[in-house]
Amino acid sequence: MPPKNHPGADLLRAHSRRDFIRRAATGTVVVALGGGYYYLDDRLTREAKAMVRDDGRPRLPPGQRIITSLKPMGGIPGSPRPSEFRLRVAGDVKNPKTFDFAELLALPQTETTSDVHCVTGWSMFDARWKGVRLVDLAERVGVSGRARHVIFEAAHGYTANVPLDEALSPDVMLAYRHQGRPLAPTHGGPVRAVVPGLYFWKSAKWLTGIRFQARDEPGYWETRGYHNHADPWLEERYS
């Protein structure tokens, strides 16, 4: 049974609720949720289902449908001001350091394009991010050989755990721009984590810290019924 308290749980229920869904002439399904309209696109979903990634996996993980922009999924925001941003990098690192926004910008800057998969059933293809790759930050602080897990820390105690080897994938970002604009506060601005290989709840918004450590430490959703790992292709949704 899916846990009930996920902020986007209504989206999954909406999929099975005829009265929630209007079919537009274009074949686009318009889902009205919480006062906003989000587009779960039938035609794009059909096209996506035919796509195969370089690694041989289907581009669209099982049980997902295409949405054309990120849906704001809530959470308790931190300060949206870059001037108040602090990122405390700690744990099994040789040089622990707290970065302010200017110091983040002084690290190597990277632009990536990756796909987002939300556990509530929507996927967004070709999301564009600008920021710092976690692997570049890890190199800067010198992660020790003991570290096996990365714990992303965010405003008001939100955390998400990712295995170190997956967190050091070159598409894992600390992002401050999305779709060519500063990252909006609703999507975690000024800076969020982006972990494209795992369900989107691992991508902590309003990032405040990163801990490298030997011990795994299930985070906010992982201790509330969601899967500890969260691989979308294995449908690791719930535990």
Ligand SMILES: Nc1nc2c(c(=O)[nH]1)N[C@H]1C(S)=C(S)[C@@H](COP(=O)(O)O)O[C@H]1N2
């Ligand atoms: N700090 C923080 N980060 C968070 C969350 C949260 O509640 N707080 N929610 C997560 C969940 S469940 C999802 S699906 C994504 C949603 O990101 P979005 O609102 O930009 O779509 O952010 C993740 N990061």
Ligand SMILES: [Mo]
């Ligand atoms: Mo979520």
